[in-house]
Amino acid sequence: MIYKDLEQAKNDLQWLAKKCTLPHFSSSRLSAYQYATLEKALNSVEEDSVRLFYEACFDAFHLKKPLWSHHLEQVSLPALALIPEHGLSIVYALEADGSWKSESIEGVKYIKNFHPDTFFTPIKMKPVEKSKKSASKMFKEVALEQKTKLFHAAVATVSINILALATSFYSMQVYDRVIPTQGISTLISLSVGVFIAIFLEMLLKLARSLVLDNTAIQMDIAYSHNIFSRFLKIRLDALPKSIGTLSGQLQSYGSVRSFISSAALYVLIDFPFSLIFLATIILLGGWMMGLIVFIFLVLSILVGALFRHKIDKLTTTSSMASHKKLGLLVEAVENAENVKASGANWSLLSRWNALTEDAIYDDISIRHYSELSSYLAAFLQQVSYVSLVATGAYLASTTDTLTMGGLIAVTILSGRVLSPIGMLPNLFVQWGRAKIAVKDLDNVYALAGDNEGIARPLSPESLSPNYQCKNIHFSYGEDMPTLRVKHLNIKAGERIAILGRIGSGKSTLLKMLAGLYMPQEGTMLINGMDLQHLSRSKLSETIGYLPQSVKLMSGSLRDNLLLGLVGVNDDEIMDAAKKTGLIQLINALPQGLDTPVPEGGESVSGGQKQLIAITRMLLFSPSVWLLDEPTANMDDGTENHILNLLHNAIRANQTLIVVTHKPALLGMVNRIIVLSPEGIVMDGPRDAVLQKLTQPKQPKQPKQPKQPKQPKQPKQPNQKNSPEGNTI
Numbered sequence: 001m002i003y004k005d006l007e008q009a010k011n012d013l014q015w016l017a018k019k020c021t022l023p024h025f026s027s028s029r030l031s032a033y034q035y036a037t038l039e040k041a042l043n044s045v046e047e048d049s050v051r052l053f054y055e056a057c058f059d060a061f062h063l064k065k066p067l068w069s070h071h072l073e074q075v076s077l078p079a080l081a082l083i084p085e086h087g088l089s090i091v092y093a094l095e096a097d098g099s100w101k102s103e104s105i106e107g108v109k110y111i112k113n114f115h116p117d118t119f120f121t122p123i124k125m126k127p128v129e130k131s132k133k134s135a136s137k138m139f140k141e142v143a144l145e146q147k148t149k150l151f152h153a154a155v156a157t158v159s160i161n162i163l164a165l166a167t168s169f170y171s172m173q174v175y176d177r178v179i180p181t182q183g184i185s186t187l188i189s190l191s192v193g194v195f196i197a198i199f200l201e202m203l204l205k206l207a208r209s210l211v212l213d214n215t216a217i218q219m220d221i222a223y224s225h226n227i228f229s230r231f232l233k234i235r236l237d238a239l240p241k242s243i244g245t246l247s248g249q250l251q252s253y254g255s256v257r258s259f260i261s262s263a264a265l266y267v268l269i270d271f272p273f274s275l276i277f278l279a280t281i282i283l284l285g286g287w288m289m290g291l292i293v294f295i296f297l298v299l300s301i302l303v304g305a306l307f308r309h310k311i312d313k314l315t316t317t318s319s320m321a322s323h324k325k326l327g328l329l330v331e332a333v334e335n336a337e338n339v340k341a342s343g344a345n346w347s348l349l350s351r352w353n354a355l356t357e358d359a360i361y362d363d364i365s366i367r368h369y370s371e372l373s374s375y376l377a378a379f380l381q382q383v384s385y386v387s388l389v390a391t392g393a394y395l396a397s398t399t400d401t402l403t404m405g406g407l408i409a410v411t412i413l414s415g416r417v418l419s420p421i422g423m424l425p426n427l428f429v430q431w432g433r434a435k436i437a438v439k440d441l442d443n444v445y446a447l448a449g450d451n452e453g454i455a456r457p458l459s460p461e462s463l464s465p466n467y468q469c470k471n472i473h474f475s476y477g478e479d480m481p482t483l484r485v486k487h488l489n490i491k492a493g494e495r496i497a498i499l500g501r502i503g504s505g506k507s508t509l510l511k512m513l514a515g516l517y518m519p520q521e522g523t524m525l526i527n528g529m530d531l532q533h534l535s536r537s538k539l540s541e542t543i544g545y546l547p548q549s550v551k552l553m554s555g556s557l558r559d560n561l562l563l564g565l566v567g568v569n570d571d572e573i574m575d576a577a578k579k580t581g582l583i584q585l586i587n588a589l590p591q592g593l594d595t596p597v598p599e600g601g602e603s604v605s606g607g608q609k610q611l612i613a614i615t616r617m618l619l620f621s622p623s624v625w626l627l628d629e630p631t632a633n634m635d636d637g638t639e640n641h642i643l644n645l646l647h648n649a650i651r652a653n654q655t656l657i658v659v660t661h662k663p664a665l666l667g668m669v670n671r672i673i674v675l676s677p678e679g680i681v682m683d684g685p686r687d688a689v690l691q692k693l694t695q696p697k698q699p700k701q702p703k704q705p706k707q708p709k710q711p712k713q714p715k716q717p718n719q720k721n722s723p724e725g726n727t728i
Helices: 006-018 032-041 047-060 135-145 147-181 184-232 243-251 253-285 287-304 308-334 336-342 345-398 404-445 506-513 536-542 557-561 570-580 583-588 606-620 636-649 663-668 686-694
Strands: 079-083 087-094 100-104 107-111 119-122 467-475 482-490 495-500 521-526 543-546 624-628 655-659 671-676 679-685
Touching: 006 032, 006 047, 006 087, 032 047, 032 536, 047 079, 087 107, 135 147, 135 184, 135 253, 135 404, 147 184, 147 253, 147 404, 184 243, 184 253, 184 404, 243 253, 243 308, 243 404, 253 287, 253 404, 287 345, 287 404, 308 336, 308 345, 308 404, 336 345, 345 404, 467 506, 482 506, 482 671, 482 679, 495 506, 495 663, 506 543, 506 624, 506 655, 536 543, 543 606, 557 570, 557 606, 570 583, 570 606, 570 636, 606 636, 636 663, 655 663, 671 686, 679 686
Parallel strands: 495 655, 495 671, 543 624, 624 655
Antiparallel strands: 079 087, 079 119, 087 100, 100 107, 467 482, 467 521, 671 679
């Protein structure tokens, strides 16, 4: 046994996740949720269970899958060792005296000889991708993970096609040997054999169907996980504005999965077997019969590809119309109250009908071209059959190169040659939809993420919330108002209110401080580190953000109170609810905390939503409280109660930054920042800023009218030189 009990194993996990100094583990610390998930998975000290648990640990730390061995070599260092009854140890180096330098929960040790049943595995980081991962690359990787199952399905398909030859050879033998010789015993033997082949073919088809269904399930789960995970990592300011269109794009991966599974078997098995069946026809009926089938095979391929470009173009426009319809539907549901009140039903209905018509006409055109291709392919198969029978009958009547049984076998096999070609129109439709889906998802994958361009985000053990903002600039568009802040410092423990007119960028600045938005210019540091270099999970553990408009998630009331939190029990929930006053709502609900909450939480009022969000913040107790109009929907009594609660709940070492238009909230702060789109207008102690804001402006003194210029006096002649002055 590697561990004596679960407590010893959990202690090793805590040391590995939080205190191990090896960069493989220390450079990417686990979030509280990831740690709690791993700890929950540690439910047995059986040897196999422990090894499986550490494989999950390696995956959580983005390390290569463990390769367990009882032998330790120097080239495998650093290595993880599971020592019987001692547990986990990290082996760093082989010393000159032959001892192994290792570190464990007990500290650094030098081990001369390990227990013979010790398990070792090298610790290696996964290679860092130089370029951003695209959706098309993700689809390929997931498909390749299922290559074993697809190979099994391919083997079953090969076997099915081989067994399909049995009916052709059976017919040939019956017509050529049984009927002329009246060999009843031979007929019985052949019939038993072909029945066995048909039965095996049916079993193989069932087995292939089960394998493909299982493969489809695994691929669907992997695709859904990867796509939704990528969506959740998109930075908030990079999210597309059209929710409906984005939803349609995210759901379109099903067409890619169905195309991959069907196209793989078609390209690798069905079409190559058409050529094998063609070779069999040449072997049985000669080159003349083979040439006829080959000509119709080529014609069928050309007919199948005839309308491919039309189908691709129509598929693109149909998908766009479907996305727009979904977007309009989401928009109408979210704004149903406004639509009803403004009487805009007719406007939305007109847009809906126009989009529906576009989608319907495109779908009908796609079906028309697809069916036309299928009809032409069926026509060519019939003409091929007639041509084969006619040519075969002529050859069988005039020469001895083809027998009656051979003719029957050739006609059966010709259907096997041409039937895969009949699948081409449907494959082209699937290809068109899959191509659009991949393109749409590539656009989603190209959106900026939370830690854009950072392979291993920082996850420090502690994070002191000291902000430094320098020359930051953010804009929602070229013609939209911008936010510019040249210099802003916020120290841990400060209590700050951000004031400003509507559109001055108060909420935008708060989102940037939460790490939800990234400044387009300048730097925003917390504890001397760029916010974009810190892992999203670490920021979420440190910073609590209450948005201006609270949205609840579908689930129960308890689910919304514990959103993102771990290790919180019902006693703590009820204690926080009593402090905020949410207990009155909980007691009024028949199901209490288990009351279902619909999407968006429209079953409760705006003030109750804010109470739920504040109760969750109280349970969370973050180092930084970012509140955006926290009491906007509350009455005066509830507001005063919440303000007193927040004043007492936020500790001295915790930072408060609140955006508000209400004077009542200013009593919680000791510093005020006044913001405008051009930057910070005022920043200083609360009382000094309020005095400036409330100080009446001095009326401007009217300018005194300018005095008219006096005309210049004529210059008096110099008396000295004046003749009148020269007297005797």
